Amino acid sequence: MEKCAASIIAFPMRTSPVETPEHAARSWPSWIVGATVTALLFALASGMWTWIPFWRQTITGDIPHYLVAVQSLLEDGDFDLADNYADDARRAAYYPAPLGPQTAPGTTRPYRGAGIPLLLTPGWLVAGPPGALGVAALALCVASGLLAGLAFHQTRRLSIALVIGAVALFNLPALGYLHFPYPDVFSGVIHLALFAVLTRAIPASRRPIAGIIAAALLSAVLPWLHQKFTALLPFHWALIILWSPRERRATAAIISGVILLLGVVAYLVHLELLGIDPRSYGGDARLAPWPQIAFGLLFDRQFGLFYQFPLLALAVAELARQILFGPRRAAFTALALIASAWGLHTWYWYWFGGLSPAGRHTLNFLFVLLAFLAPFAQRCSERPRIIPITVALILLALHVAQITAVLWQGLLHMTLNIHPYLFIGVPEPDWLQYPYWGRAKLFDHFGIGDYLPSLIFIEGKGLRTLMATLTLLLLFTLCHCWPQVRQARRPLRPALIAGAAVWIGILSVVYWDMRTHRVREPRDFFVELWGRPPSAFDRP
Structure with a gap:
């Protein structure tokens, strides 16, 4: 009788509690949460561009010049921008106003090189000029999704991850740059990805060399966005070496140093091919x-x-x-x-x-x-x-x-x-x-x-x-x-x-x-x- 009573009392304790979506999601991989948040936010950003007229801002600053370079590459097959600036009708789809040339000193080439125009080219191929501008929105949504994935990895709380992802996108200045692909937009995403690799991928991986290579590749992209970022590479190299496993630091120093050096050399060679003197800025x-x-x-x-x-x-x-x-x-x-x-x-x-x-x-x-x-x-x-x-x-x-x-x-x-x-x-x-x-x-x-x-x-x-x-x-x-x-x-x-x-x-x-x-x-x-x-x- 006593055993029967004890089993009856213990039965509710053995039964599984009703799982809420918050509890059920705790076993999900972090990358699923990050990818889902990225897709949802990009769909929302695209909808805002499509359905809210006041969101379609007039592009300004360096942005129309990036689009001129993309158009020249796709339509003329080169980066000679003289004819593109001379013909206002060619720019009517994205900048229906006179536009003064902004080229590298002494040339008719893109002012900052080919890095940003090449980055915007896939967007132009998909959806024309709006697609090229939308690359900035995609980058910011990727950053927001990455933050959501990091938040879920740290807390195992889906609610916190979703809030962090939304807050990362819907804040100023990020909200104002959804369709303004400045170099700093992409640099912010790269810095966040570098932070994630240095703090998560390298220490948690059984093969830290993969994380070391990934971190070096991320950092090597920065000079292609803007030449000023070249000054950051020594700091990133030191971080990669510092956070590598002690027994792999010499290997990390060599591998990451070679990758960073190749990135800078490739950037300088591409400037030379375009006829741009980096000392002229x-x-x-x-x-x-x-x-x-x-x-x-x-x-x-x-x-x-x-x-x-x-x-x-x-x-x-x-x-x-x-x-x-x-x-x-x-x-x-x-x-x-x-x-x-x-x-x-x-x-x-x-x-x-x-x-x-x-x-x-x-x-x-x-x-x-x-x-x-x-x-x-x-x-x-x-x-x-x-x-x-x-x-x-x-x-x-x-x-x-x-x-x-x-x-x-x-x-x-x-x-x-x-x-x-x-x-x-x-x-x-x-x-x-x-x-x-x-x-x-x-x-x-x-x-x-x-x-x-x-x-x-x-x-x-x-x-x-x-x-x-x-x-x-x-x-x-x-x-x-x-x-x-x-x-x-x-x-x-x-x-x-x-x-x-x-x-x-x-x-x-x-x-x-x-x-x-x-x-x-x-x-x-x-x-x-x-x-x-x-x-x-x-x-x-």
């Missing part, structure tokens, strides 16, 4: 002192990620926690990739100058930083704490409000014929890249525009807001790390206090430097660059 004008450029790339309201702060604060806090308490492999890899790309573009802008659409250069390291959103979400779900979760929800709400506001402006323009630039003051092309960014008059309309960081284009406005933003970021990071700080075997509080003091000292020095060297009167950048005064919406 010059700069425009220095926009600001280097501290303003460095901090501006991160926090400038036009060129940086100031309006991404609500989202990126979560990733930065988790990155800092992993640097302090581990696992450190992914954290140090991300830190090296982000710092090298950040330093490269600080140097590039300081020595060569130049202007660009909003947030373009931050795309090089944005996706690597977003990879830390998944462990942040997992940590909050496993160890709920009211303050970090509340702050995170508020920050995510601000991010959603930002994206909603941008789409709302376009919807007004499409349906009610209300011009969305009435308060924002930007030209109609690029409206997705500039609203809620630097050239925005919306904040000036409310009287707060001068308080937001504008460090590169004009005379260093919003420095106090920048300092306050960095201080809030430090406090939120400390709050996120505090439980592990309290449980640490060795007392970390003195180190944290010392670190905070050093941080405040650095900020003080940077603030003083910016205040001392910033231009008191707005410089006539347009006179320096193009020999003409600024138009109504050139200047912020």
Whole structure:
């Protein structure tokens, strides 16, 4: 009788619980989740291009010149662009306006070589000029799918993976570059793939040589996108050697070094075949002192990620926690990739100058930083704490409000014929890249525009807001790390206090430097660059 009763009591414990889709998906391979998210997001992006008229922006900047090169390759079989620029009718399908030549100095060849045009050629073959532009959307969807796959690999939570994938695509600046195939779009995808190979493929594989070759090939592609990326190859080579198994480091150094060298040599040979001298590329004008450029790339309201702060604060806090308490492999890899790309573009802008659409250069390291959103979400779900979760929800709400506001402006323009630039003051092309960014008059309309960081284009406005933003970021990071700080075997509080003091000292020095060297009167950048005064919406 007792055995019968015990068996009856134990029966419910032996039965399998009802599996939810979340539980059933935990056994899926990560690549299936990533590929599915990529396909879904690309279908959505293609639908937005097809069914939403305001999404079909007028291409600008270097983009029409890339299409001219693709058209010349497919229709003429060469990269001699003289006749393509001379005949406006040939460009009517994608740029129905006069277009001045942009070619390599002293030649009629593509300005940056054949890398980007060759990358866009398959898209043109499939769907014409829209297909060529859609290669950028495909690249961004691949990055979002890769982030979703990494998130699923880390958390085994399908919900977190889907949210991370959607957030990666539907954010600024990525949302504004769905059909703008700049080199930095593809560089951001390559950096994320390199991060995944270095932190996942090489250590987890029984054959690390395959991962080493993959990492070297990814890095070797970068110079073909833009010659400035050649400066990153030594850093990537060092990372490949560092994260290879100890007994394979000599082999990794030789194999990856040969691949990287061959990539650079092939790039230089192709420039020689096109008749392009790589030493002929010059700069425009220095926009600001280097501290303003460095901090501006991160926090400038036009060129940086100031309006991404609500989202990126979560990733930065988790990155800092992993640097302090581990696992450190992914954290140090991300830190090296982000710092090298950040330093490269600080140097590039300081020595060569130049202007660009909003947030373009931050795309090089944005996706690597977003990879830390998944462990942040997992940590909050496993160890709920009211303050970090509340702050995170508020920050995510601000991010959603930002994206909603941008789409709302376009919807007004499409349906009610209300011009969305009435308060924002930007030209109609690029409206997705500039609203809620630097050239925005919306904040000036409310009287707060001068308080937001504008460090590169004009005379260093919003420095106090920048300092306050960095201080809030430090406090939120400390709050996120505090439980592990309290449980640490060795007392970390003195180190944290010392670190905070050093941080405040650095900020003080940077603030003083910016205040001392910033231009008191707005410089006539347009006179320096193009020999003409600024138009109504050139200047912020």
